[in-house]
Amino acid sequence: MKKITIALVGQPNVGKSHLANAISGSNLKIGNFAGVTVEKATAKLRTDDYAIEFIDLPGLYSLEDFSADEKVTKEFLKKGDYDLIVNVLDSTNLERNLMLTTELLELNKKIVLALNMDDEAVKEGININAQNMSKILSVPCIRVSSKTKYNIETLVDTIIDVHEKALIPSKLIYGSEVEDQLQTIARFLEEKHFTIEGLSYRQIAVGLLWQKREIYAIVHEHPLYVELQPILNNALGHVYMYCQCDEIDEVIHRQHAAFAKGLCTEVLSVSKIKAQSVTQKIDAVLIHKFLGLPIFVFLMWALFQLTFTLGQFPMDWIESGFGWLGETLGETIDNEALKSLIVDGIIAGVGSVLMFLPNIIILFLGIALLETTGYMSRAAFLLDGFFHKFGLHGKSFVPLVTGFGCSVPAYMAARTLKNKKDRLLTMFIIGFMSCGARLPVYVLFAGAFFDESIAGNVLFAIYIFGAILGLIAAKILRVTAFKGEDEPFVMEMPKYRLPSLKLLWFMVYSKSVLYLKKAGTFILLASMLIWFISSYPKNDVIEEEYGAKIEALQATQETQATDKEALTAQKDDTAQAQETAPSDDKVASAEADKEAPVADPKESAEEGTSVEDQIAALENEKHEKIMEQTYLGMAGKAVEPFFAPLGFDWKMGVATLSGLAAKEVIVSTLGVLYALGDEVSEDDASLRDIIKENISFASAMAFIVFVMVYLPCLAATAVFYKEAESLKHTVLLVLFTFATAWVLAFITYRVLLLFA
Amino acid sequence: MVDLSQIDKNQKAFIKTIHAQHSLKKRLQSLGLSAGQEVQVVETSLQKNTIKIALGFSSVALRLDEAKTVEVELAS
Numbered sequence: 103m104k105k106i107t108i109a110l111v112g113q114p115n116v117g118k119s120h121l122a123n124a125i126s127g128s129n130l131k132i133g134n135f136a137g138v139t140v141e142k143a144t145a146k147l148r149t150d151d152y153a154i155e156f157i158d159l160p161g162l163y164s165l166e167d168f169s170a171d172e173k174v175t176k177e178f179l180k181k182g183d184y185d186l187i188v189n190v191l192d193s194t195n196l197e198r199n200l201m202l203t204t205e206l207l208e209l210n211k212k213i214v215l216a217l218n219m220d221d222e223a224v225k226e227g228i229n230i231n232a233q234n235m236s237k238i239l240s241v242p243c244i245r246v247s248s249k250t251k252y253n254i255e256t257l258v259d260t261i262i263d264v265h266e267k268a269l270i271p272s273k274l275i276y277g278s279e280v281e282d283q284l285q286t287i288a289r290f291l292e293e294k295h296f297t298i299e300g301l302s303y304r305q306i307a308v309g310l311l312w313q314k315r316e317i318y319a320i321v322h323e324h325p326l327y328v329e330l331q332p333i334l335n336n337a338l339g340h341v342y343m344y345c346q347c348d349e350i351d352e353v354i355h356r357q358h359a360a361f362a363k364g365l366c367t368e369v370l371s372v373s374k375i376k377a378q379s380v381t382q383k384i385d386a387v388l389i390h391k392f393l394g395l396p397i398f399v400f401l402m403w404a405l406f407q408l409t410f411t412l413g414q415f416p417m418d419w420i421e422s423g424f425g426w427l428g429e430t431l432g433e434t435i436d437n438e439a440l441k442s443l444i445v446d447g448i449i450a451g452v453g454s455v456l457m458f459l460p461n462i463i464i465l466f467l468g469i470a471l472l473e474t475t476g477y478m479s480r481a482a483f484l485l486d487g488f489f490h491k492f493g494l495h496g497k498s499f500v501p502l503v504t505g506f507g508c509s510v511p512a513y514m515a516a517r518t519l520k521n522k523k524d525r526l527l528t529m530f531i532i533g534f535m536s537c538g539a540r541l542p543v544y545v546l547f548a549g550a551f552f553d554e555s556i557a558g559n560v561l562f563a564i565y566i567f568g569a570i571l572g573l574i575a576a577k578i579l580r581v582t583a584f585k586g587e588d589e590p591f592v593m594e595m596p597k598y599r600l601p602s603l604k605l606l607w608f609m610v611y612s613k614s615v616l617y618l619k620k621a622g623t624f625i626l627l628a629s630m631l632i633w634f635i636s637s638y639p640k641n642d643v644i645e646e647e648y649g650a651k652i653e654a655l656q657a658t659q660e661t662q663a664t665d666k667e668a669l670t671a672q673k674d675d676t677a678q679a680q681e682t683a684p685s686d687d688k689v690a691s692a693e694a695d696k697e698a699p700v701a702d703p704k705e706s707a708e709e710g711t712s713v714e715d716q717i718a719a720l721e722n723e724k725h726e727k728i729m730e731q732t733y734l735g736m737a738g739k740a741v742e743p744f745f746a747p748l749g750f751d752w753k754m755g756v757a758t759l760s761g762l763a764a765k766e767v768i769v770s771t772l773g774v775l776y777a778l779g780d781e782v783s784e785d786d787a788s789l790r791d792i793i794k795e796n797i798s799f800a801s802a803m804a805f806i807v808f809v810m811v812y813l814p815c816l817a818a819t820a821v822f823y824k825e826a827e828s829l830k831h832t833v834l835l836v837l838f839t840f841a842t843a844w845v846l847a848f849i850t851y852r853v854l855l856l857f858a
Numbered sequence: 859m860v861d862l863s864q865i866d867k868n869q870k871a872f873i874k875t876i877h878a879q880h881s882l883k884k885r886l887q888s889l890g891l892s893a894g895q896e897v898q899v900v901e902t903s904l905q906k907n908t909i910k911i912a913l914g915f916s917s918v919a920l921r922l923d924e925a926k927t928v929e930v931e932l933a934s
Contacts, residue, residue, distance in 0.1 A: 164888035168881060195915040198890045351880070355887050382900065382912070391904050483919045487907035490921075496908070520881070590882050591921040594889055595910055 106154045106265050109179060112190035113202055114161030115476070115596035117218045117248050120605050121190055122156045124248040125258065152262060157184065160517075163594075165205045170525070171517035179209060185265055186212035188257075193223035193230055193245065194597070196370055200362035207241070207272040208312075210305055212264050215243040216257055221250045227373040235369040240273045249602060271302065276357045279344040283337035284311060290333055296326055310334055311341065313350050381597045385480070394484045401477075405468040406562040409541070413461035414554075417545075420460075421788060424453030443633055451629025451770035454789060455621045458542040458766075462617050463610060465538055469507050470609040474601030478503065479593055486591050492573045493580025495519060496591050498528040502572070505535030506565070507613070509818035512537075513825045521589035526826055527579055533814045533839055534572030536565055538617075539765035543809050546769055547802050550794040568810045575842065583834070620764065628767045632760060632774050635733035644731060648724035652717055659713045729775075748808065748844070749801035749851040758808060764815045800854035804847040812843035860932060862897065862911065862925035870898050871930040878927035889918050891928060 112118050126147045147154040162172035165179070179187070189206050191199040196217075206213060217223075217230055235243040242260045246253045275281065287307035291297075298306055298320055309317030311334070321327055342348045345356060388397060428449040435441040472478045478500055486496025497518055505512035512532045519525040536544070548560040729735050730752075737759070738752030745755035753775045761768035769789075776792045797805070813819060813836055823832040865871050873895045876883050890913050891897070900917065901910040910919045 164884065166881070166884050166888070168885050197914065198888075198916060201888055351884065355884075355892070359887075359892055381917075385901060385910070385917075389901050389903070389910065391902065395904070479919070483908055483910065484903065486919075486921065487903050487905055490907065496919075496921075588923075590878075590885075590924045591908065591919070592882070592885055592889060592924055593919045595917040595919050 103148075104152050106152050106186070106261065107184040108154060108156050108261065109182065109184040109187050110156050110158045110190060111175065111179065111187055111202075111206065112161055112218075113163050113192070113199055114594065116161070116190045116192040116199065118161060118190045119158055120602055121216065121218055121246070121248040122158050123602070123605055123608060124251055124254055126156065147258070149258065149262065152265075154258070154261065156188075157182075162202070164202055169518050169520045174517070179206075179211075186214065186261065188214050188216055188261065190216045190218050193217045193219050194226055194228055196228075196230065197362050197366045200365060201358055204274060204358040204361055207239070207274045208308060210269075210271070210301065212269050213241055213272065214257070214260055214264055215239070215241060217243060217245045218248055220245040220252055221247040226379075229371045229373065231369045231371075235365065238273065238365060238368060240270055271305075274361065277344070277360060280311070280341055280353075280357060283340055284308060287311065287330075287333060287337055290330065294326055294329070296321075296324065311337060312354055379597075381476075384598050385595070388477070389480050389483055394480075398481055398484055403562050405465070406565060407558040409461050409464045409468070409558075409561065411558055413458075413464050413545075416460040417457050420457045421453070424449055424457070425788075428453070439637075442637065443630065447630050447633025447637075447774060448626060450773040450789075451632065452621055452626050454769045454773035455542060455625050455766045456618075458545060458769075459614065459617060459621075461541055461545060462538050463614055465541065466507055466613045467606070467610050469503060470606050471601065472503060474599070474605060474609075476596045476598045479595050482593060483595065489573075490588070490591075492577045493584070494528065494531070494573070494576050495524050495589055497589075497593060498524070498531070501528055501532060502535050502569075505532040505537060507538050509533060509535075509537050509814040510821045513818065513821045516825065519589060521586070523584045523586040524589045526828075526831060527576060527584045529822060529826060530579055530835060530838070531572040531576050533818075533835075534568050534575060534811065536568050536810055537765065537814060537818075539815065540809055542766055542769045543761075544806065546772075546790060546793065547806055550790045551799055551802055564806060564810065571811065571842075571846070620766070624764060625766055625770055628760065628763055629770050629774060632734065632767075632771050635737075636729060636735070636775060638732060641728055641731040644724065644727045648720055648727070652720050655713055655717055655720070734775075747851075748804045748847045749798065749855075750805060750808075751797075751801075754797070754801070754805055758805075758812070761809065762813065762816055764817070765809070768809065798858075800851050800858055803854055804851035807850045808843045808847035810843075811839060811846055813839045860930055862899070862920075862928040862930055863909070863922045865899055865930060865932065867899050867902060870896060870933040872896055872933060874929045874931050876928055878924065882924065882927070886924075886928070890914055890916055891918070896933070897930065 110118050110122055147156075157178075159175040159178055160171045162168075162175045164172075165176050166172070178184075187206060187209070189203055191203065203215065215235075217232060220230075223230065230245060232243045232245045242264060244253055244257050244260055246257050248254075276284070284304060284307045287310060288303040291303045291306055296306070297303075298317070301309070306317060306321075310321065310330075321330065338350075341353060345353045347353055347356070388394060390397075428445045431449070432441055432445045435444065472481070481503070482496040482499040485499050489496055489498060498516075500518060501512045501515035504515045509532050512535070513529055516525050516528045516532070519528060544561055544564050545557075548557045548564070552560045730739065734756055735752070738756040741755045741759060742750075742752045745752075745758070750758070753772065757768045757771040757775070760771045772793065773789050776789060776796065793802075814822075819832065819836065822835060823829070826832060860871070862871075862873075873891055873893055875893060876886055876891060878886060895913050897911050897913045899909050900912045902908070906922065908919060908921055909925055910917055911925075
């Protein structure tokens with residue numbers, strides 16, 4: 103089986119991913135680019151003789167290093183390991199798409215042009231003569247449609263065909279004056295037998311005339327350069343005069359534009375002209391002066407409402423499912439420690455995270471819809487004026503919204519920003535956009551402290567509040583740490599398109615699988631670790647001490663309840679047993695209760711309950727004390743002074759710290775801690791109720807604020823470091839987020855205490 | 859000199875020259891703004907900070923600051 107690696111290149115919004123998806127079926131995979139961290143989607147396809155791999159590169163308008171994103175594609179095209187380029191073009195916007203094609207043709211690689219969105223073009227009355235185009239360019243051009251799967255097989259066959267044959271140089275022709283000069287240079291090179299491996303004389307000549315650095319680097323080393331220089335100077339002079347322009351980039355652009363235009367007049371025919379396209383009509387409403395922003399806010403609000411309300415049903419099922427699982431499994435395990443590990447550690451921890459999968463799916467679906475329909479750039483348009491006031495850029499919107507999903511891809515999405523300072527500023531703010539992993543924390547607390555009917559609004563308010571904080575932080579950073587010039591705002595407004603269900607499914611599915619994988623591996627381990635350090639070391643002294651106290655209470659209960667000799671003897675037996683197995687306490691006291699009424703029903707019933715209460719209180723105290731003696735308790739105690747001014751108990755402090763590993767771990771930690779601490783786990787009390795009982799409103803709100811602002815997880819911080827390429831800024835990020843989180847949580851707590 | 863920021867909504871014009879600095883100019887060109895191209899302002903944001911222009915088969919959003927660098931000639 104031979105392998106073909108294909109670089110899928112095209113301008114943004116031409117349907118590259120969709121095409122890869124259409125070719126490969128459901129085999130599209132998103133992974134990290136080796137070496138550089140950009141998401142690379144690979145699609146694999148097996149034909150009879152070949153395994154074909156598509157690398158879906160980030161879209162770019164031209165081979166200029168305008169943004170970091172485009173640089174990645176350019177670098178890959180120049181240095182990457184691939185066999186041929188498939189250039190995807192939008193048939194409905196051929197001339198502009200051809201501008202990139204002309205640059206790709208100059209790369210001198212095997213190339214196939216896929217004229218995508220043929221169905222749309224036909225509908226709009228645009229007809230492209232692909233055969234003629236193939237002849238003119240001497241590069242195969244195929245009309246395809248990823249939507250209707252038209253000609254997909256032909257495309258694959260052509261790819262294999264081109265791969266098998268030797269490279270045929272494309273016929274990219276420039277203006278006659280330029281061609282004349284190219285010939286002069288090429289002739290000189292040929293006479294002197296000057297060669298560069300893999301390039302023809304003409305290609306070297308083009309490289310020289312277009313002043314490509316990489317060609318100059320080679321030629322400049324050569325003694326021939328002395329003779330070459332006057333010829334080049336002369337040629338350039340002619341070209342400048344002919345073009346009436348003395349900037350080589352401008353000359354190149356005009357040559358390319360002329361070629362694209364010429365090609366279009368040869369192969370493109372438009373049979374009907376629409377007065378106003380559907381996109382313009384939709385835009386008239388969606389980016390309307392007055393209506394645009396309210397519509398945008400409404401759509402965002404609706405998304406968070408749906409996330410909460412729709413996600414609620416499956417969430418309840420999953421929660422009760424795990425409750426049931428824990429109970430049933432717990433009954434079958436005899437070993438106490440193992441039972442605790444599985445029920446209180448693994449099931450409570452992983453279950454509390456898995457519970458939020460439905461919410462995550464809905465949120466990711468919303469973001470995927472924003473991306474695929476074309477609304478994302480409208481939102482950037484609407485928000486640019488507003489963002490600009492805070493020193494941000496309209497384009498910052500894209501990474502910021504991605505940040506609602508996960509900070510890691512959001513940091514990467516910030517690459518679309520050209521200016522380094524704008525990029526860093528946006529990256530600093532991304533943390534304020536609460537990521538999907540924080541959603542479980544919010545859902546848990548919003549559900550615990552607010553009525554179900556307004557919980558969705560609370561959720562929306564939390565996100566909005568975070569975003570507003572982000573904007574304020576942006577302004578502060580802009581006038582302090584990131585002073586500098588504004589990046590220009592220029593952005594294509596793509597056509598509105600109905601996203602393909604398959605692509606949507608793929609986007610949501612791959613993100614959900616990632617979430618599940620995280621729950622199955624990372625969070626599982628974290629839960630086990632938290633369980634362990636919150637269960638060990640076991641402290642016998644406390645157990646005994648409390649065992650004795652409880653015993654003493656029971657003894658008084660017994661003397662009050664009855665004078666029967668036989669019963670006292672029985673109690674003594676039980677008391678002895680209690681020392682070895684303190685967990686029998688309850689059973690014993692229950693027995694005592696049952697038998698008490700026999701002697702004096704009225705009095706003992708009263709006394710019995712109060713003593714029972716005391717025993718229960720002692721039990722809880724015992725668990726508290728034991729927990730405090732564990733490794734986790736010690737760590738909690740150590741950080742308690744730091745969190746105490748915010749109204750956090752040590753459990754919340756520990757949960758906050760564990761959240762540094764991943765934000766979902768906050769919930770699983772709380773789940774484990776409170777499941778262990780509470781004997782009433784059989785009582786059907788959900789984590790939500792436990793939290794409501796144990797945490798005050800003010801502390802809970804301070805907790806939400808803290809979680810909202812403090813450092814995104816370690817993985818995200820690592821990506822931040824990679825993207826920012828600056829240790830200084832990474833340290834700044836850590837300090838900045840912690841300090842802000844602490845101060846804001848402190849204010850929240852103190853203000854709420856005043857009102858309470 | 860008339861630039862893109864000065865023309866009215868729905869008024870058609872032709873691009874004459876782009877005066878932007880190098881990389882912005884390249885970007886504008888690769889988005890389809892080149893000399894001779896017909897353009898039209900189709901939407902403006904609330905405070906007219908940002909405008910949407912239509913050209914050929916595509917549309918582009920830009921800030922007023924960037925629009926000022928594009929010299930145009932009104933279509934008669």
